[in-house]
Amino acid sequence: MLEKIARPEQIRRWDGDMPVRHRYTPGVAGNEFFTALKERGVLLGSKCESCSYTYVPARLFCERCFAELSADIEVGPGGDLVSFTILFQGVEGELLDRPEMLGAVRLDGADAVLIHRVLEPGEEPLEIGERVEVVVKPETHRMGSILDIDGFRVVEI
Numbered sequence: 001m002l003e004k005i006a007r008p009e010q011i012r013r014w015d016g017d018m019p020v021r022h023r024y025t026p027g028v029a030g031n032e033f034f035t036a037l038k039e040r041g042v043l044l045g046s047k048c049e050s051c052s053y054t055y056v057p058a059r060l061f062c063e064r065c066f067a068e069l070s071a072d073i074e075v076g077p078g079g080d081l082v083s084f085t086i087l088f089q090g091v092e093g094e095l096l097d098r099p100e101m102l103g104a105v106r107l108d109g110a111d112a113v114l115i116h117r118v119l120e121p122g123e124e125p126l127e128i129g130e131r132v133e134v135v136v137k138p139e140t141h142r143m144g145s146i147l148d149i150d151g152f153r154v155v156e157i
Helices: 027-040
Strands: 043-048 054-055 073-075 080-089 096-109 114-119 132-138 148-156
Touching: 027 043, 080 114, 096 132, 114 132
Parallel strands: 114 148
Antiparallel strands: 043 054, 043 073, 080 096, 080 132, 096 114, 132 148
Protein backbone atom coordinates (compact mmCIF):
# COMPACT_ATOMS: atom_id res chain seq x y z
CA MET A 1 0.00 0.00 0.00
CA LEU A 2 1.76 3.14 -1.22
CA GLU A 3 -0.90 5.76 -0.61
CA LYS A 4 -1.06 7.72 2.61
CA ILE A 5 -4.12 6.99 4.73
CA ALA A 6 -5.95 10.26 5.27
CA ARG A 7 -9.02 8.92 7.08
CA PRO A 8 -8.15 5.89 9.22
CA GLU A 9 -11.75 5.49 10.35
CA GLN A 10 -12.63 4.43 6.80
CA ILE A 11 -10.29 1.45 6.81
CA ARG A 12 -12.18 -1.82 6.74
CA ARG A 13 -11.09 -4.54 9.10
CA TRP A 14 -12.31 -7.94 10.13
CA ASP A 15 -11.83 -9.22 13.64
CA GLY A 16 -11.04 -12.85 14.13
CA ASP A 17 -8.31 -15.44 14.21
CA MET A 18 -6.39 -16.74 11.26
CA PRO A 19 -4.64 -20.05 11.86
CA VAL A 20 -1.14 -19.85 10.43
CA ARG A 21 1.18 -22.81 10.27
CA HIS A 22 4.81 -22.77 9.26
CA ARG A 23 7.28 -25.53 8.55
CA TYR A 24 10.96 -24.68 8.33
CA THR A 25 13.07 -26.58 5.84
CA PRO A 26 16.77 -25.92 6.25
CA GLY A 27 17.78 -26.66 2.65
CA VAL A 28 21.15 -28.06 1.56
CA ALA A 29 23.43 -25.59 3.39
CA GLY A 30 21.20 -25.59 6.47
CA ASN A 31 21.31 -29.37 6.52
CA GLU A 32 25.13 -29.26 6.49
CA PHE A 33 25.02 -26.71 9.33
CA PHE A 34 22.74 -28.92 11.46
CA THR A 35 24.68 -32.11 10.64
CA ALA A 36 27.98 -30.50 11.72
CA LEU A 37 26.30 -29.20 14.87
CA LYS A 38 24.87 -32.62 15.73
CA GLU A 39 27.86 -34.77 14.84
CA ARG A 40 30.80 -32.52 15.73
CA GLY A 41 29.32 -29.78 17.91
CA VAL A 42 30.63 -27.03 15.61
CA LEU A 43 28.96 -24.15 13.78
CA LEU A 44 29.43 -23.91 10.01
CA GLY A 45 29.37 -20.71 8.06
CA SER A 46 29.78 -19.72 4.42
CA LYS A 47 32.24 -17.08 3.23
CA CYS A 48 31.61 -15.12 0.06
CA GLU A 49 34.95 -14.59 -1.67
CA SER A 50 33.49 -11.72 -3.73
CA CYS A 51 32.03 -9.74 -0.81
CA SER A 52 34.27 -11.05 1.97
CA TYR A 53 31.14 -11.58 4.08
CA THR A 54 30.75 -14.69 6.23
CA TYR A 55 27.25 -15.97 6.93
CA VAL A 56 26.18 -18.13 9.84
CA PRO A 57 24.27 -20.43 9.61
CA ALA A 58 25.74 -21.53 6.30
CA ARG A 59 24.11 -20.41 3.04
CA LEU A 60 24.16 -21.68 -0.57
CA PHE A 61 24.38 -18.21 -2.11
CA CYS A 62 25.44 -14.73 -1.09
CA GLU A 63 22.48 -12.50 -0.32
CA ARG A 64 24.52 -9.48 -1.45
CA CYS A 65 25.95 -10.54 -4.83
CA PHE A 66 24.29 -13.97 -5.40
CA ALA A 67 27.64 -15.77 -5.64
CA GLU A 68 27.54 -19.51 -5.00
CA LEU A 69 28.72 -20.46 -1.50
CA SER A 70 29.56 -23.63 0.37
CA ALA A 71 29.20 -24.56 4.03
CA ASP A 72 32.86 -25.00 4.80
CA ILE A 73 34.00 -22.53 7.46
CA GLU A 74 33.84 -23.19 11.19
CA VAL A 75 32.92 -20.09 13.18
CA GLY A 76 32.92 -19.41 16.91
CA PRO A 77 32.53 -20.78 19.48
CA GLY A 78 33.40 -17.38 20.95
CA GLY A 79 31.89 -14.11 19.88
CA ASP A 80 30.78 -10.61 20.82
CA LEU A 81 27.33 -9.70 22.10
CA VAL A 82 26.01 -7.03 19.70
CA SER A 83 22.47 -6.75 21.08
CA PHE A 84 20.14 -8.39 23.58
CA THR A 85 16.63 -8.24 24.93
CA ILE A 86 14.96 -9.42 28.11
CA LEU A 87 11.77 -11.46 27.80
CA PHE A 88 9.09 -11.33 30.48
CA GLN A 89 6.44 -13.19 28.45
CA GLY A 90 6.53 -16.49 26.60
CA VAL A 91 5.48 -17.03 22.98
CA GLU A 92 1.88 -17.63 24.05
CA GLY A 93 1.78 -14.38 26.04
CA GLU A 94 2.11 -16.09 29.42
CA LEU A 95 4.18 -14.42 32.13
CA LEU A 96 7.47 -16.21 32.68
CA ASP A 97 8.43 -17.29 36.21
CA ARG A 98 11.81 -15.68 35.63
CA PRO A 99 12.88 -13.44 32.76
CA GLU A 100 14.88 -14.93 29.88
CA MET A 101 17.42 -13.19 27.68
CA LEU A 102 18.02 -13.45 23.96
CA GLY A 103 21.29 -12.25 22.50
CA ALA A 104 22.49 -11.42 19.01
CA VAL A 105 26.10 -12.56 18.78
CA ARG A 106 28.70 -11.98 16.07
CA LEU A 107 30.70 -15.19 16.34
CA ASP A 108 34.45 -15.15 15.75
CA GLY A 109 35.04 -15.56 12.02
CA ALA A 110 31.52 -14.46 11.04
CA ASP A 111 29.96 -11.20 9.90
CA ALA A 112 26.32 -12.21 10.37
CA VAL A 113 24.89 -12.56 13.88
CA LEU A 114 23.30 -15.60 15.47
CA ILE A 115 20.40 -15.14 17.90
CA HIS A 116 19.89 -17.49 20.82
CA ARG A 117 19.34 -17.55 24.59
CA VAL A 118 21.87 -16.00 26.98
CA LEU A 119 22.45 -18.47 29.80
CA GLU A 120 22.80 -17.26 33.38
CA PRO A 121 24.35 -13.86 32.66
CA GLY A 122 25.43 -13.48 36.30
CA GLU A 123 24.95 -10.69 38.80
CA GLU A 124 26.31 -7.91 36.59
CA PRO A 125 24.07 -6.48 33.85
CA LEU A 126 24.85 -7.57 30.30
CA GLU A 127 26.75 -5.10 28.17
CA ILE A 128 27.03 -4.74 24.42
CA GLY A 129 30.47 -5.94 23.34
CA GLU A 130 30.68 -8.54 26.10
CA ARG A 131 32.46 -11.77 25.18
CA VAL A 132 30.32 -14.90 25.07
CA GLU A 133 30.69 -18.45 23.85
CA VAL A 134 28.30 -21.01 22.41
CA VAL A 135 27.25 -23.82 24.75
CA VAL A 136 26.42 -26.98 22.78
CA LYS A 137 24.50 -29.86 24.34
CA PRO A 138 26.37 -33.11 24.98
CA GLU A 139 26.66 -35.30 21.88
CA THR A 140 24.17 -37.87 23.17
CA HIS A 141 21.47 -35.18 23.50
CA ARG A 142 21.87 -33.56 20.05
CA MET A 143 19.15 -34.04 17.43
CA GLY A 144 20.34 -31.88 14.52
CA SER A 145 18.41 -28.70 15.29
CA ILE A 146 19.11 -25.18 16.53
CA LEU A 147 18.10 -26.47 19.97
CA ASP A 148 21.35 -28.48 20.03
CA ILE A 149 22.73 -25.14 21.17
CA ASP A 150 21.80 -24.47 24.80
CA GLY A 151 22.66 -20.80 24.35
CA PHE A 152 25.45 -18.30 24.91
CA ARG A 153 27.46 -18.15 28.12
CA VAL A 154 29.24 -14.99 29.26
CA VAL A 155 33.00 -15.50 29.24
CA GLU A 156 34.91 -14.12 32.19
CA ILE A 157 38.02 -12.33 30.93
